[in-house]
Each structure stands twice: as C-alpha cells, then as structure tokens.
Amino acid sequence: MSYYGESIAHSSLLGVGLGILLGTGINFGVIIVCLLFGILFLWLQQSKILSTDTLLGVLAHLALSIGIIVISLNRIKIDIEAFLFGDILTVSSSDLWIMYLGVGITILLILINWSSLLLVTIDEDLARAEGINPIYINLLLTIVLTIVVAVSLQIIGLLLITAMLIIPAATSRRLANSPGQMALIATLVGVISVISGIFLSVEFDAPSGPSIVVISAILFFLSYSFKFLINKD
C-alpha cells in the first residue's frame, strides 16, 4: 500500500499544472487530481483486470508524464524541481494554514476510524465478517493520502513523499510493541526528521526534501542498531 501513496504523489504534478492553468490554485488542483486518481485506482483494482503493481506502474507514470507535459506546453513559469524535490522557500503563510487544516483533518479521520483501519490492514475478510466494508476504508485511506500528499508536496517534493510514508513507520516498527505505539513513534521520527532536515538544508543550502529523507534514513539505521544492542544484553 506504500506504493499506492507514491502513485498518488506522482499524479500530484498534474494537479499542480492544472491548478495553475485553470487559476484554481495549486492546493485545490492537487487535491482534486489526487482524489480522482485514487478513486480511479481503487475502482480499477476492484475490477481485478490487472495486477496492482502493473496498475500503479502504468497510472502513476502516466499521471506524472501528463503533468510535466501540461506544465511545459503552457510555458507556465514554475520551477518543476521545487515540486519534485521540495523547496521550503515556496511555502507561504497561507499555505501554512492549509497545512494545519490538512493535518487536523488527517489526524481526526485516522483517530475516528483507527480500529477499522487496523482490522482491514490485518485481513479484509475478517473485517468484512465484522461488518466493515473495506471499500470505504480504502476510500478513506485514499482521502487521507491525498491530503498528506497535498500538504507535504512543497516541503518534501513528490518524488520523495513515499520515503516519508515508509521510513518513519519502518523505523518505529523496530521499537514499538503495538500499532498505537508504532503510529506515535513514527510521528515523532517524522517530526525530528523534518526539523533536523530543514536545519541541514539551511546550513548547506541543500533542497529540503532530500535533506529530510537523509535524516530519517539515518534514524532508521540507528533504530536497527539500537534494537540490536538491546537484544545483545
């Protein structure tokens, strides 16, 4: 499911292009395009015509390519690199408020549906037997991922958003004993990575996205050796 996030992230560039082209603003464009892409993917996945990997591989890169074409054909004056790798300097104060709102909605949606999300992750049939419709939960996950992509696009960049979906969770997997703990530790790891990554990016004038990912990967390797040391005792 992590690569599902990557595919949604890839489709966001089309949202950026369309958002500027139609004058609706980047955030709005990204949310609409990612959401439509996510729903299209869920629908195709349900119909089981292609394997999930193939489906994601085709759709994600198609969306990315169309996005680049739309942006370059119209000679829109934007720095594609900023969207690919993240550029914290492009974040305005109104963007910040949208991020706060996005983060708030994400936390709320996850908290409300926490146990259903867990059960669907463990086993879809088990969830069905207990009255959950996995389609709704997958749709919810699409919405949450869309929001996450939209709010982190400018900081992390669409090529590296997946890294932040996977690495903090994998780091915390080594240290946690329950799903709740894992979510909390992953959040903490994410926050530490972002803050230190931004400092790193200021210090060396490096792009913010890669700097954040490098820090989170360092934490990931540390968590492994930490666990290793504990087990040694």
Add this chain to the structure above:
Amino acid sequence: MKITNALISSKNVSVLKHQKFILENIDIQINKNDFITIIGPNGAGKTMLLKCLMGFYKPTSGSIERKEQLKIGYMPQSINVINTMPMTVKGFITVRKKYDDISLNKVITEVNIREIVDKQLSVLSGGEMQRVLLARSLLNNPDLLILDEPAQNLDISGQLNFYKLIQEIYSKRDISILMVSHDLHLVMVSTKKVLCLYKHICCSGAPQQIAKDPEFLAMFGKDMANMMSIYQHSHDHSHDHSYLVGEE
C-alpha cells in the same frame, strides 16, 4: 422446510463469473446446533459459498436469508499481514470488539492461549496462530461459527488437537458450526452432516451415509470412503461396512 428457524438459509444460489458457474443452485440450511462440514476439491467454490452465506459477496442469482441479529464468528484460513505491524495477541483479539474481562478470560481459557496472550503475533507458531484466530471469532459469543479450512497449515498432531478443541467448543457452547475442511477423516467424529460441494451440492448427509453415495465415491474414490469407515468404526460398531470393502 421451516425457513424461519434456520440461522442461514440459501435458495437457488448461483454465482457466475466470466460466464462460468462458481456455484450453481445451492440450497443450504444451517439450523441451531448444526455441525456441517463442507468438503470438495480445490476450485469447488467452498470459500465462495462461505462468502455468500456471510454476505461478503452478492450471488448472481438466488436468495440468502440470515436470521435477524445473527452473530457470526468467522475464522479465516490464515492472516498474512502481521510483520508490517507490531501487535500482541491480546491486542489482535480485541481490536474493534466490545468485550468484558469475563468473556475475554473465558475465551482465553477455552482455547488455551493464556501463556501467549502478551506475545507478538509475529512470533507465534502455526498452531498458536490458529487458536488465536479461533479466540477472536469466539469473543462476541457467536450463534454460528464459520471456519474456513482452519487446520490447513498444521501438522497431523496439530490438526488432531485443533479439531478436538472445536469439538469441545461445540459441545460446551450453544453454537452451530459450519466448517470447510479437507481433513474429513479427522472431523468424522464431531461433524453431524457432510456436504459435498463441486460447484453444486453433489451429495449431503450424515458422514456414514455419505461414504456410500456414488457421487462421493466418484469424487474422492474408495480410499477416502474406506478411511472414513475405519474412523467411524471405532464409534459405531453396529454399522455394517460390507458395502465398502471387498469390492473389486
């Protein structure tokens, strides 16, 4: 047919996929205190039948009625996504369940998982995992327990122990059981009715009757029938098995 008393009853249920029948005209009725075992070769539609009966899947035609407020406990063959997420046995059993300590303790004792209740799911053995799945399916005191090849991944002694446990639960609780199983010779003792499925219901009846059925013999051969009669023998000495042995 008293449809009103059945926990679940299906009428003419068919499932068509890519112009092929997965299930064809299934009539089945599960009553209180039934213990039904479904057997059939791979691809016979056993899991699909369970999915239709539980309402996960809408059949192409036919109708399925479930008793109102029917509580079903479902135990899948296995669950796989456990290594991506840390979770204790107790955490897993109680996810999204309303329960009290008394019923939790009762289930833990019943399926004998007290020693592993604080362990991580990822370190459990096959047999332990099956008992944990069973515990979860029992926690809300179901009227009907649906088991999909519950002992498939266990070794022979694990299978014997598991079926013994099912038998105990069946006799102690006021419960009905619907089970898919290939280990017919092992469940012979407990099951009351065997249902032989290959897209349609080939034959059904008490285990000792079904071994005589020509359709059963055609599908599973005489070896299976003989094996069943051997296991049955120790429980029912009055039965005459001459129809099975000595032929050919």
